[in-house]
Amino acid sequence: MKRIATVSLMSDAGCHIALANLEEKLLELAENVEITHCQILRDEKKIPKNIDVALVEGAVRTDHDLEILSKLRDNSKTLVAFGSCACFGGVPSLCNLTNINELITYVYHQTATTSSGPTPSKNLPLLVERVRPIGELVRIDYMIPGCIPEEKEILGVISAALEGVPFELPRENVCEECQKERKGSLSKDIKRNYENLSDLSRCLLELGYLCVGPSTRAGCGARCPSFNIPCDGCRGPIDARWDQGVSMLDSLAAVAKERMRGFSLKTHSAMFHRYSFASSALQRLISNLDTRKEEM
Amino acid sequence: MTIEKIEVEPVTRVEGQGKVTLNIEGKKIKDVEVNIIEPPKFFEKLLEGKPAEEAPRITERICGVCPVAHHLASAKAVEAAWDVEVPQTAIALRRLLLLAQFINSHALHIGFLSLPDLLRLREKSVFGLSRENPKLLERVLQVHSFGVKLTEEVGGRSIHPITAIPGGMSKSFDRERRDQLLKKANQVLESTFELASLMLDLSEKGGKLFEEVESTPTNYMSMHRDGMHELYDGRICVIDSSGNLRQDFDPSRYFELIEERPVEHSYVKYPYLKSLGFPQGTYRVGPLARVNSTSISAAGERDYVKSFFDLFGKPAHHPLAYNMARAAELVHVAQQAAELLADDEILKRDIHAAVKPKEGEGVGIVEAPRGTLIHHYSTDENGLIRKANLIVATGQNVPSMEKGLRDLSLKLEDSIINGDRAEATWKIETLIRAYDPCISCATHLVEIKRQDRTSRL
Numbered sequence: 001m002k003r004i005a006t007v008s009l010m011s012d013a014g015c016h017i018a019l020a021n022l023e024e025k026l027l028e029l030a031e032n033v034e035i036t037h038c039q040i041l042r043d044e045k046k047i048p049k050n051i052d053v054a055l056v057e058g059a060v061r062t063d064h065d066l067e068i069l070s071k072l073r074d075n076s077k078t079l080v081a082f083g084s085c086a087c088f089g090g091v092p093s094l095c096n097l098t099n100i101n102e103l104i105t106y107v108y109h110q111t112a113t114t115s116s117g118p119t120p121s122k123n124l125p126l127l128v129e130r131v132r133p134i135g136e137l138v139r140i141d142y143m144i145p146g147c148i149p150e151e152k153e154i155l156g157v158i159s160a161a162l163e164g165v166p167f168e169l170p171r172e173n174v175c176e177e178c179q180k181e182r183k184g185s186l187s188k189d190i191k192r193n194y195e196n197l198s199d200l201s202r203c204l205l206e207l208g209y210l211c212v213g214p215s216t217r218a219g220c221g222a223r224c225p226s227f228n229i230p231c232d233g234c235r236g237p238i239d240a241r242w243d244q245g246v247s248m249l250d251s252l253a254a255v256a257k258e259r260m261r262g263f264s265l266k267t268h269s270a271m272f273h274r275y276s277f278a279s280s281a282l283q284r285l286i287s288n289l290d291t292r293k294e295e296m
Numbered sequence: 297m298t299i300e301k302i303e304v305e306p307v308t309r310v311e312g313q314g315k316v317t318l319n320i321e322g323k324k325i326k327d328v329e330v331n332i333i334e335p336p337k338f339f340e341k342l343l344e345g346k347p348a349e350e351a352p353r354i355t356e357r358i359c360g361v362c363p364v365a366h367h368l369a370s371a372k373a374v375e376a377a378w379d380v381e382v383p384q385t386a387i388a389l390r391r392l393l394l395l396a397q398f399i400n401s402h403a404l405h406i407g408f409l410s411l412p413d414l415l416r417l418r419e420k421s422v423f424g425l426s427r428e429n430p431k432l433l434e435r436v437l438q439v440h441s442f443g444v445k446l447t448e449e450v451g452g453r454s455i456h457p458i459t460a461i462p463g464g465m466s467k468s469f470d471r472e473r474r475d476q477l478l479k480k481a482n483q484v485l486e487s488t489f490e491l492a493s494l495m496l497d498l499s500e501k502g503g504k505l506f507e508e509v510e511s512t513p514t515n516y517m518s519m520h521r522d523g524m525h526e527l528y529d530g531r532i533c534v535i536d537s538s539g540n541l542r543q544d545f546d547p548s549r550y551f552e553l554i555e556e557r558p559v560e561h562s563y564v565k566y567p568y569l570k571s572l573g574f575p576q577g578t579y580r581v582g583p584l585a586r587v588n589s590t591s592i593s594a595a596g597e598r599d600y601v602k603s604f605f606d607l608f609g610k611p612a613h614h615p616l617a618y619n620m621a622r623a624a625e626l627v628h629v630a631q632q633a634a635e636l637l638a639d640d641e642i643l644k645r646d647i648h649a650a651v652k653p654k655e656g657e658g659v660g661i662v663e664a665p666r667g668t669l670i671h672h673y674s675t676d677e678n679g680l681i682r683k684a685n686l687i688v689a690t691g692q693n694v695p696s697m698e699k700g701l702r703d704l705s706l707k708l709e710d711s712i713i714n715g716d717r718a719e720a721t722w723k724i725e726t727l728i729r730a731y732d733p734c735i736s737c738a739t740h741l742v743e744i745k746r747q748d749r750t751s752r753l
Contacts, residue, residue: 010334010335012357013311013361014357014361014456015360017404018360020408021440023437023440024437026422027422027423030423035423039309039313041309041408041422041423042421042423043308043421045305064333065335091342094342095342103338103341106341107336107341111685112551112672113550113551113554115555115574117557118559119560120559122331122561123315123317125333127336148455192347192349193350193461194349194463195651224452224458226452227452227458227466229353229466232353
């Protein structure tokens with residue numbers, strides 16, 4: 001019987017709740033494979049050996065996270081980045097904008113209800129400088145993005161990983177799945193999600209809402225827009241090696257320029273980085289992309 | 297003198313990363329620590345500069361187990377800061393959404409985390425339950441899947457919902473979906489009766505474990521509305537261990553009454569009542585606190601609340617009684633959900649009020665499945681978040697949980713040191729699980745090591 005293990009690094013445990021929410025499908029799975037380690041469902045404490053498929057939820061924030069991740073990688077034939085924290089760092093990685101000393105000082109000395117006391121330092125894992133997606137630290141064989149990942153992708157990637165066959169994620173953006181009507185006419189204003197909730201049969205971006213659908217990978221059925229809520233990009237970039245925010249800037253530029261067609265990286269560099277490309281974050285990203293292409 | 301350290305790591309069948317350390321000196325247990333090793337996520341800092349209306353969708357990523365509670369506490373905090381009056385229909389839909397969260401969260405805990413212990417299954421997991429008592433698991437899953445489905449229908453997504461926005465809700469509810477859910481709700485109710493009866497029976501037959509785990513008298517905190525059980529909008533009360541009302545305050549004043557103390561061995565801070573100081577002022581929240589400090593109706597085949605107090609006394613202090621309080625509360629929330637689903641108020645179209653961001657400060661409190669949850673934001677004139685403070689449910693129970701573990705470990709000292717550690721470990725974890733701790737939640741922030749000890753990858 002093949003063996004599956006799952007772990008949660010720094011995360012909100014939501015991907016594991018998604019596993020529990022599979023209910024009967026989870027029980028069926030457990031009849032055909034051995035779920036050897038799954039902290040939320042079973043009592044096995046050690047990371048077992050000879051794992052066929054490992055699912056990793058969460059990003060790396062501590063030396064403990066890294067230790068678990070490395071051990072899991074060593075003991076597993078295939079490893080799946082399970083959810084957007086593992087794939088891209090997730091919402092908690094937004095704190096990477098702030099220096100860690102400042103984070104500590106703020107939370108430790110300055111929040112409204114904190115009284116004075118010792119600094120935690122005993123029997124606890126050490127924090128690392130910044131939140132990191134697991135792919136920066138170990139090789140990943142499969143990934144399913146999403147916060148939370150879609151049920152069909154959870155089941156799909158597990159079965160693909162067990163069989164050792166590729167698992168394809170959609171290559172189009174959320175707009176391709178969105179039922180909202182696009183007219184090609186644009187709002188002059190940027191709107192916030194609590195404004196003018198009438199006539200929401202229209203494309204939210206055209207109405208002026210910052211909907212990140214254009215730069216986000218499809219597969220969710222455009223669920224948030226169907227509830228009149230702009231996409232916030234939880235499924236990450238369409239090409240996992242690329243930058244979701246840069247794509248979004250380009251989409252906005254295309255929209256602002258009355259659907260200027262073919263707005264690409266080359267267009268972007270001319271419009272937004274004309275004098276500073278060599279020192280841009282984008283340049284570093286492209287170097288990474290080249291290196292990673294070579295690895296692949 | 298030899299010093300030994302026994303670690304139970306990780307604590308399993310809980311949400312998030314925690315461990316228990318027992319420090320042994322010679323042949324004696326010197327100290328017992330709950331180490332919440334799940335790292336801090338710094339949401340309080342992370343929120344700064346973000347448009348406040350995005351906070352309900354950002355902060356729910358603190359917890360994948362009770363995201364609805366964060367989603368709603370956050371929306372309420374923004375509305376309080378901006379003086380927004382939410383239409384009745386939107387409030388009714390939010391109440392329904394919160395009830396849905398309680399149903400799926402409580403059912404998950406009962407079936408996946410707690411019953412395997414209380415039934416003393418050979419394999420203590422949902423898989424063991426599936427083999428040894430599939431009929432019972434079927435009941436659990438019926439309730440659980442209803443809660444998940446209802447969350448998805450009202451909240452837009454089954455885990456991280458999206459529909460609560462400042463001013464109300466983003467989409468109205470339609471009759472067809474309502475009718476289908478209402479039909480299910482009445483079947484689900486029957487199953488909650490069965491689960492509540494079973495949990496009460498199990499505590500009657502609980503025997504040795506219930507004797508070994510000692511009562512932990514503490515203060516209790518809960519939301520209430522005129523003394524009645526309330527989850528979404530009300531005042532906050534605190535009763536002492538004899539059941540006397542000690543405090544009763546408006547949510548906006550929470551920071552005058554509660555403080556959190558950092559401790560050396562955990563990434564969560566230990567909250568306490570300012571007026572009593574630490575540790576006298578520690579208190580508990582969650583199902584046990586709500587049942588103890590508010591008036592709650594939960595009757596089906598029998599009166600589950602009355603049976604509960606007959607078994608455990610009032611106020612009930614036994615930590616394992618959390619399991620039974622949770623089951624009685626499950627009946628209550630399922631009844632409330634069925635009633636609300638039958639109410640045509642939820643079908644009305646007036647679901648959103650005009651919103652204008654402004655400089656302001658607001659507190660949003662709801663009851664999460666695990667206890668009182670506090671969001672507090674200040675915003676600038678553009679409606680961007682200036683500062684945020686959060687106090688989550690689980691953190692408030694950790695000090696009492698730790699005290700209970702200390703008492704239990706001392707009782708089990710002989711077997712921990714000389715005998716069957718596996719059995720002792722199981723008892724220790726069963727006590728922890730009774731609280732249904734959500735460790736992911738508990739470390740939304742908290743403080744960390746000194747910078748010179750921060751490792752680098």
